Amino acid sequence: MPPLPLHLQSSARPFIEVDHFDFWYGPKQVLHDIHLAFPENHITALIGPSGCGKTTLLRNLNRMNDLVDGIRHRGDIRLDGTSLYDPKVEVISLRKRVGMVFQKYNPFPKSIYENVIFSLRVAGRNDRRQLDEVVEKSLRQAALWDEVKDKLHESAFGLSGGQQQRLCIARAIANRPQVLLMDEPCAALDPIATLKIEELMTQLKDEFTIVIVTHNMEQARRVADLTAFFYLGKLIEYDETLSLFTQPSQIQTEAYISGRFS
Numbered sequence: 001m002p003p004l005p006l007h008l009q010s011s012a013r014p015f016i017e018v019d020h021f022d023f024w025y026g027p028k029q030v031l032h033d034i035h036l037a038f039p040e041n042h043i044t045a046l047i048g049p050s051g052c053g054k055t056t057l058l059r060n061l062n063r064m065n066d067l068v069d070g071i072r073h074r075g076d077i078r079l080d081g082t083s084l085y086d087p088k089v090e091v092i093s094l095r096k097r098v099g100m101v102f103q104k105y106n107p108f109p110k111s112i113y114e115n116v117i118f119s120l121r122v123a124g125r126n127d128r129r130q131l132d133e134v135v136e137k138s139l140r141q142a143a144l145w146d147e148v149k150d151k152l153h154e155s156a157f158g159l160s161g162g163q164q165q166r167l168c169i170a171r172a173i174a175n176r177p178q179v180l181l182m183d184e185p186c187a188a189l190d191p192i193a194t195l196k197i198e199e200l201m202t203q204l205k206d207e208f209t210i211v212i213v214t215h216n217m218e219q220a221r222r223v224a225d226l227t228a229f230f231y232l233g234k235l236i237e238y239d240e241t242l243s244l245f246t247q248p249s250q251i252q253t254e255a256y257i258s259g260r261f262s
């Protein structure tokens, strides 16, 4: 069983378990024996230099990498105890349980309202009252409702970048996923919009298990309960965020967090 960091072993439930996981793009191995668990209702940050495999690991957590030709893996990833590779698991329903938010906010060319309920429409849900409820609840949870409630039927492209990213978060949570994956969600945002998203994440962890990739170490320190440091496709260190940043046990972690390599 992949472990949680020691201090959490009695208080948190491992919700996602990455079990001796190796991953290849064609002949190139980019993840090596990754072994760790992400605890339920916590925020875990993945950090490390460019190319170390953070996005690759994140995209394996909802099998987004299945869309890439020539991939191969060894080992297992379990969500709430069930392997993602179990033949009974349907990728579509897996992606409903594990939502994703990307670096570049990507609303659809539709109204704010239709963006939020996009996946419900795809699933054939058309009950206006229910849809209205989902829209309001998701936008409130994404801390966007007050800013957009009077223009729900206007284009999403009329919103600021930070608002568009919160809209993408609302769209991701409208499905009631259990896990929210965020790949550098603030990379394209200014500091104020970034702080809004960070506040939002801290609220969302009551309901969701969150895994975030970030290059911003201050951000990891501010929002993440746990931090995992990766280097050249390997997990080097995984610990409570404060311990990892103040008392790293590995020299590579120390070098990275003190800015000696990027």
Ligand SMILES: Nc1ncnc2c1ncn2[C@@H]1O[C@H](COP(=O)(O)OP(=O)(O)OP(=O)(O)O)[C@@H](O)[C@H]1O
Pocket: 025, 030, 048, 049, 050, 051, 052, 053, 054, 055, 056, 057, 068
């Ligand atoms: N679709 C792909 N096909 C082949 N190789 C890929 C593909 N995507 C990523 N890689 C390679 O896998 C390795 C890990 O990439 P990945 O995108 O996971 O890194 P990362 O840690 O997210 O980097 P960054 O911080 O720059 O986003 C890199 O060497 C990259 O070139």
Ligand SMILES: [Mg+2]
Pocket: 054, 055, 056, 213
């Ligand atoms: Mg990346």
